[in-house]
Amino acid sequence: MPFDNIQTSKLNSLEIYFSSVGFSESEVKSITQCFQKRTFDKGEFFVSEGSYTSEIGYLEFGQFQFYSTNQQGDERTNYISLPNTFVASLLSYLTEKPARENVKAINPSCLWVITKKDILSLQEEIASFKDFYIQLIEYQLCCIDKAKFDLITLTAEQRYKQLMQEEPEFLQQVPLQYIASMLGMTPRHLSRLRAKI
Structure with missing residues (x-):
């Protein structure tokens, strides 16, 4: 098992994560050296709509809101990232086009950030990292596709019950308020639904 002889308390969450998914101690060191730790205050942006991004972050603590704004200036939450997950404005990251969403810290947060350039280098250096990266991107794309499909085909109550499960x-x-926005309903509607269920 990776890191058998190292106390996990001395490791940061990023090292623990990559060890847990099967990378060796030397591979973990090579991978984590490419990440930079970045902290965010509440309300601070990782990605702003209209900007370009070539970074992905691993969320150590905090939460990030993915949202877009309509012509009336109303926010619509697409997703909330929780700790121990990856954060990216995926369309902008993959296509090198301006982001169509905002990614904002909704409380004090910490990301371990890596650039696309370093990701490409790691894929050349560590064969298993390429497989890991492809699976990560495929998973993110599937989540986005599922969320859009559910929003179209399920009722508000069905979406809420699915989230519960x-x-x-x-x-x-x-x-x-973020859960309500993500599910496509008002906070008042969500409160009524929670009381009903």
């Missing part, structure tokens, strides 16, 4: 940590950790 598949991601109950959201209901425990994320403020209700």
Whole structure:
């Protein structure tokens, strides 16, 4: 097992994560050296709509809101990232086009950030990292596709029940106004739905 002889308390969350998914101690060192630790205050942006991004971040602590704004200036939350997940404005990152969404810290947060250039270098250096990266991107794309499909095909109540079953940590950790926006309903509607269920 990787890091058998090292106390996990001395490792940061990024090292623990890459060790847990099967990379060796030397590989973990090579990978984590490419990440830079970046802290965010509440309300600070990782990505702003219209900007270009070539970075992905691993969320050590905090939460990030993915949202877009309509012509009336109303925010619509697309997703909330929780700790121990990856954060990216994926379309901008993959296509090198301006971001169509904002990614903002909704409380004090910490990301370990890596650039696309370093990711490409790691894929050349570590064969298994390429497989890891492809699986990560495929998973993110599937999540986006599923969320869009659910928004079209499921009722508000069905989306809420699905969230309860598949991601109950959201209901425990994320403020209700963001959950309501993500599900496509008002906070008042969500409160009525929670009382009903």
